[in-house]
Amino acid sequence: xxxxxxxxxxxxxxxxxDSVLWNKDFLLGAATAxxxxxxxxxxxxxxxxxxxxxxxTPGKTLAGDxxxxxCDHYHRWPEDIELLxxxxxxxxxxxxxxxxxxxxxxxxxxxxxxxxxxxLTALRAKGLKTYVTLYHWDxxxxxxxxxxxxxxxxxxxxxxxxxxxxxxxxxxxxxxATLNEPWCSAMHGYGTGHHAPGKQDVVFATQAxxxxxxxxxxxxxxLRANDPAAxxxxxxxxxxxxxxxxxAADQRAAWLFELxxxxxxxxxxxxxxxxxxxxxLWPGAEPLMLAGDMDIIGSKLDFLGINYYFxxxxxxxxxxxxxxxxxxxxxxxxxxxxxxxxxxxxLLVGFHRDYPNLPPIYITENxxxxxxxxxxxxxxxxxxxxxLNRHLEAVNQAVKAGVDVxxxxxWSLMDNFEWAFGYExxxxxxxxxxxxxxxxxxxxxxLVAQFLAERSxxx
Numbered sequence: 001x002x003x004x005x006x007x008x009x010x011x012x013x014x015x016x017x018d019s020v021l022w023n024k025d026f027l028l029g030a031a032t033a034x035x036x037x038x039x040x041x042x043x044x045x046x047x048x049x050x051x052x053x054x055x056x057t058p059g060k061t062l063a064g065d066x067x068x069x070x071c072d073h074y075h076r077w078p079e080d081i082e083l084l085x086x087x088x089x090x091x092x093x094x095x096x097x098x099x100x101x102x103x104x105x106x107x108x109x110x111x112x113x114x115x116x117x118x119x120l121t122a123l124r125a126k127g128l129k130t131y132v133t134l135y136h137w138d139x140x141x142x143x144x145x146x147x148x149x150x151x152x153x154x155x156x157x158x159x160x161x162x163x164x165x166x167x168x169x170x171x172x173x174x175x176x177a178t179l180n181e182p183w184c185s186a187m188h189g190y191g192t193g194h195h196a197p198g199k200q201d202v203v204f205a206t207q208a209x210x211x212x213x214x215x216x217x218x219x220x221x222x223l224r225a226n227d228p229a230a231x232x233x234x235x236x237x238x239x240x241x242x243x244x245x246x247x248a249a250d251q252r253a254a255w256l257f258e259l260x261x262x263x264x265x266x267x268x269x270x271x272x273x274x275x276x277x278x279x280x281l282w283p284g285a286e287p288l289m290l291a292g293d294m295d296i297i298g299s300k301l302d303f304l305g306i307n308y309y310f311x312x313x314x315x316x317x318x319x320x321x322x323x324x325x326x327x328x329x330x331x332x333x334x335x336x337x338x339x340x341x342x343x344x345x346x347l348l349v350g351f352h353r354d355y356p357n358l359p360p361i362y363i364t365e366n367x368x369x370x371x372x373x374x375x376x377x378x379x380x381x382x383x384x385x386x387x388l389n390r391h392l393e394a395v396n397q398a399v400k401a402g403v404d405v406x407x408x409x410x411w412s413l414m415d416n417f418e419w420a421f422g423y424e425x426x427x428x429x430x431x432x433x434x435x436x437x438x439x440x441x442x443x444x445x446x447l448v449a450q451f452l453a454e455r456s457x458x459x
Contacts, residue, residue, distance in 0.1 A: 013385060013447035020399045021392055022455055027129065027407030028448070029091030030084060030429065031365055033136040033180065035067045036416040038097065040074035044111035046100040049138040050148070050189075051419075054196030065422025071414055072437050074115065079439070081122050083430060084413060087445055088452035091129035093364055093409045094119070095136035095180065101168075102161055104142050113168050120172035129174040131364070131409070133235060134162055134219065136180040137195065137419075144197050149208035150190060155215035162219035166226040175231040176223045177305055177364070178216040183237055183265055185212055194420055203285045206278075210287040213268050217296035234269065235305030235364045238262045240343030244325065245315040253314045253322035256281055261312075262347070270355045272298035280320050303406070305364030308344045308391075310337035333387075334369035334425050341390040348398035348405065360404045366391050367411035369418065369425040372442060379431045379442035388444065410448070414439065 015021040021028070035051050055066035073080055084092055100112035123130050135158065143154050166176065179185070188195035191205030216234055223232045241257030243250040256277065263275045272294040279286050310333075314322040331339040344366070351358055368387045372379050392408060399405050415428035423434055429445040432438070441449075 011382060011385065013389060013444070013451045015389070015392060015396065015451075019393070019396045020405070021396065021408075021451075022458070024455060024458075025406075027090045027362070028452060029089045029093060029129070029131070029407065029409040030087065030413040031093035031131075031409040031411050032073075032095070032413050032416065033133070034095045034097035034100070035070070035136065035138045036412075036418070037071040037073040037414065038100075039068060039070040039072045041068050043074065044100075044115070045103065045109045046097065046112060047104055048141040049097070049099045050141055050144045050196035051138050053141050053144075054198055057198070060196075060198065061420050062422040062424055065417065067417045069434075070417045071432050071434075076437065077115075077119055078122070080414070081119070081126060083439055083441070084123075085126040085128065086441075087429075087449045088456065089128070089448070090452075091131055091174070091407065091409070092123055092413070093131040093133065093177075095133040095138075096165060097138050098135065098158075098161055099138060099140045101165055102140070104140070106157070106160060108164055108168060113165070116169060117172065120169060124172060130172060131175045131177065131362075132169075132173045133177040133180045134158075134165065135178065135185075135215075137185055137189075139197075148190075148197055148199075149185065149211045150199075150204050152211055152214070155211045155218060158215035159218035159222060163222035163226065166223050170227040171229070173227060173230050175233065175303065176227065177233050177235045178219045178223075179212055180235045180305075180364075181237040181307060182209060182212040182216070182234075183261060202282050206282065206285045207287040209264065210289060210293070213265070213297045214293055216269075217299045220299040220301075231302035233301050233303035233305055233359065233362075235307060236262075236265045236269075237307040237309075237365070238266075238347050239308075240311040240340060240347055242311060242313055243315055244313055244327070247316065249316035249318070250314075253316040257312055257314050257322055262351075266351065266355065268294065268297045269301065269304075270298070270357055283320070301359045303360050303362055304358065305362050306348070307365035307411075308347065308363065309335075309366070309368075311340035311343045333383075334371050335421070337368075339368065339387055339390075341387075341394040343394075344391055345394040345397045345401075348395070348403045349401050352398075352401070352403045358404075360406050362406055363395060363408040365409060365411040367427050367429075369427045371424075372415070372426045372431055374431055374433070374440050377440070379440055381429075381442045381444050384429070384442070384444045385447060388448075 186209035193200040243254040414430040
């Protein structure tokens with residue numbers, strides 16, 4: 001791994017004096033997801049999810065790891081909330097496990113709902129804002145058995161879930177996000193097979209995307225009706241695409257990369273249409289749509305969550321698509337992802353330019369994996385500190401360029417089950433020893449807490 005020389009010098013978390021981060025109204029928080037931290041997969045009436053099935057299938061996850069225990073957050077949540085509060089952050093982004101709160105016949109599971117009610121009540125008591133995602137990839141397995149997101153009926157089942165849980169938890173949530181990263185759910189779940197349920201067909205992927213977005217739009221109406229004081233939005237992962245090729249075809253390849261990664265999700269939400277060039281990239285994969293679908297999908301948003309991690313370099317494949325070509329000599333994370341903060345600034349400014357109705361933005365995930373170890377009771381994650389400093393400065397530059405960014409959530413609060421990569425890749429600002437479940441604040445966490453205390457003390 002090549003690391004920029006500046007990384008070794010990064011030992012503070014101190015934004016420039018004119019940074020938006022010093023504004024007390026700019027929300028700084030941390031994020032997690034249910035399947036990645038909760039464990040307790042068979043307790044209190046929780047039913048199986050596609051990630052239970054997928055991770056238990058040999059060869060699907062690194063080292064055969066599963067989320068069966070994860071960080072045992074289901075039992076250790078009081079300790080985790082105390083740690084979260086000690087960071088002085090203003091908000092916590094979490095997800096609700098659909099299989100934990102709803103039975104197979106569509107009834108509320110009160111034991112599972114009680115867990116989230118206790119959790120949200122405790123967060124509120126600590127003065128933390130609650131940002132709740134309804135779907136962070138853990139589809140109930142029985143719905144996948146009926147076709148999953150390729151089946152239009154799943155969109156209606158999701159809307160019923162959203163209706164039920166927003167009635168149960170109304171008044172405890174500051175902001176609801178319907179979906180986390182529909183691009184990953186559709187493409188990695190049904191196109192590449194890298195994620196649950198492991199299907200590999202681009203036609204499945206495009207149909208799944210349409211039904212995910214339809215489910216989102218249907219859910220929005222229920223969330224607004226049941227919890228009118230809460231904000232309602234969605235979370236999209238976005239990627240910067242560039243090309244080292246000099247030809248027009250190579251530049252078009254970079255454009256196509258961003259089209260399928262960003263516009264495939266954002267255009268339906270904000271323009272009520274899919275980009276026509278998608279069907280040049282994926283001939284014959286246009287999804288079946290019914291009259292009125294795009295109006296439902298394009299329901300007004302109170303906010304847009306943006307998740308950003310890295311840049312992808314591509315060249316033309318000589319046909320209608322592209323090949324990914326890794327750049328040499330760039331800084332990378334433990335995931336192998338390039339550290340490219342300017343991609344975040346570039347994309348935010350571009351969205352502000354291209355979507356006149358762009359709602360306020362929260363960076364709902366940004367962070368990096370490093371191979372962290374506890375040495376002498378400390379975790380010195382200096383590369384992460386540098387990463388956070390540089391990406392927050394990219395956000396600051398976007399705000400100065402006119403983009404309405406209102407907050408930033410660090411991914412992740414704690415090390416956890418990193419999907420197909422199991423427990424090897426550590427994204428947390430809190431270290432978790434999976435053998436003992438001991439939590440240790442990393443240097444990054446201590447510096448964030450220190451900065452926020454300093455910000456709070458300013459008049």
